[in-house]
Amino acid sequence: MQPRSYLKLSVAVALATMALKTAAWWTTGSISLLSDALESLVNLAGALFALAMVILAAQPPDEEHPYGHHKAEYFSGGFEGLLILGAALAMGAAAVQRLLQPQPLEDLSLGLLLSVLSSALNGALAWGMLRAAREHHSIALEADARHLITDVWTSAGVVAGLLLVHLTGWLWLDAAAALLMALHIGREGFKLMRAAVDGLMDRALEPEWVERIHGTLAEFAHPTIRFDHLHTRRAGSRRYADLHMHMPAGWTLGRAAALRGSVEQALMAAVPGLRATIQLLPSDVEAHFDDKKDAL
Numbered sequence: 399m400q401p402r403s404y405l406k407l408s409v410a411v412a413l414a415t416m417a418l419k420t421a422a423w424w425t426t427g428s429i430s431l432l433s434d435a436l437e438s439l440v441n442l443a444g445a446l447f448a449l450a451m452v453i454l455a456a457q458p459p460d461e462e463h464p465y466g467h468h469k470a471e472y473f474s475g476g477f478e479g480l481l482i483l484g485a486a487l488a489m490g491a492a493a494v495q496r497l498l499q500p501q502p503l504e505d506l507s508l509g510l511l512l513s514v515l516s517s518a519l520n521g522a523l524a525w526g527m528l529r530a531a532r533e534h535h536s537i538a539l540e541a542d543a544r545h546l547i548t549d550v551w552t553s554a555g556v557v558a559g560l561l562l563v564h565l566t567g568w569l570w571l572d573a574a575a576a577l578l579m580a581l582h583i584g585r586e587g588f589k590l591m592r593a594a595v596d597g598l599m600d601r602a603l604e605p606e607w608v609e610r611i612h613g614t615l616a617e618f619a620h621p622t623i624r625f626d627h628l629h630t631r632r633a634g635s636r637r638y639a640d641l642h643m644h645m646p647a648g649w650t651l652g653r654a655a656a657l658r659g660s661v662e663q664a665l666m667a668a669v670p671g672l673r674a675t676i677q678l679l680p681s682d683v684e685a686h687f688d689d690k691k692d693a694l
């Protein structure tokens with residue numbers, strides 16, 4: 399299934415979750431379940447934003463964006479990270495307040511059941527989304543899936559805390575469980591934000607992909623051919639590499655271009671989604687861009 403279809407499903411599930419949790423609040427009058435329902439409003443916003451960004455990222459290059467729109471996905475990752483961090487802060491604050499002023503719990507059996515049901519729905523969806531995100535290298539889809547998973551953890555923490563309170567009679571366990579969950583999802587939100595910043599900052603490809611590029615170049619090794627100045631970066635699902643290919647100055651342009659074509663094809667076969675730009679240079683000449691004095 400395509401990332402776009404998964405995100406549409408995510409919008410639908412967010413609406414269903416909202417209905418389930420609102421019903422849970424309606425039947426129990428519990429304030430914690432009401433805040434849970436409001437949190438699914440955040441899910442809806444996250445899924446809609448991710449969908450918009452995935453659609454934008456898929457737009458072909460145009461005059462104003464000649465390199466394409468792949469980076470749009472990072473806005474989505476940053477936005478979801480921010481939403482998750484906000485939820486973690488709100489949850490932590492509520493938990494601390496509960497710790498200071500413990501309150502007796504109402505009968506929550508139906509509310510808990512509805513909460514578990516919506517968590518199961520979200521968990522199943524997130525599992526499928528994470529697999530598709532890996533397959534399509536979609537950071538927006540991955541971010542939305544991680545967002546859903548933090549929700550599952552939140553609900554699991556709430557349910558576990560309430561069950562423990564029921565068993566032990568210790569009211570503070572409810573708040574302690576919520577605090578632990580807040581720390582956990584806060585960490586997830588931070589990781590998503592960091593991944594988005596890395597993407598916008600043109601972070602190099604992961605070491606395993608750089609290894610593969612070096613391995614592929616090694617296949618073309620020859621005493622008269624030299625590859626150097628390899629730079630890599632990632633933009634959404636696209637991967638980029640820039641490098642030099644040095645060869646004897648006496649080669650014809652046709653011979654050099656033929657070799658470059660084979661290298662490009664081998665690189666694209668080794669690293670999916672790679673766009674390689676290979677500069678052709680004589681053995682004893684370096685590009686002026688790489689001079690230290692030209693560095694900004």
Ligand SMILES: [Zn+2]
Nearest residue numbers: 626627642684
């Ligand atoms: Zn060079």
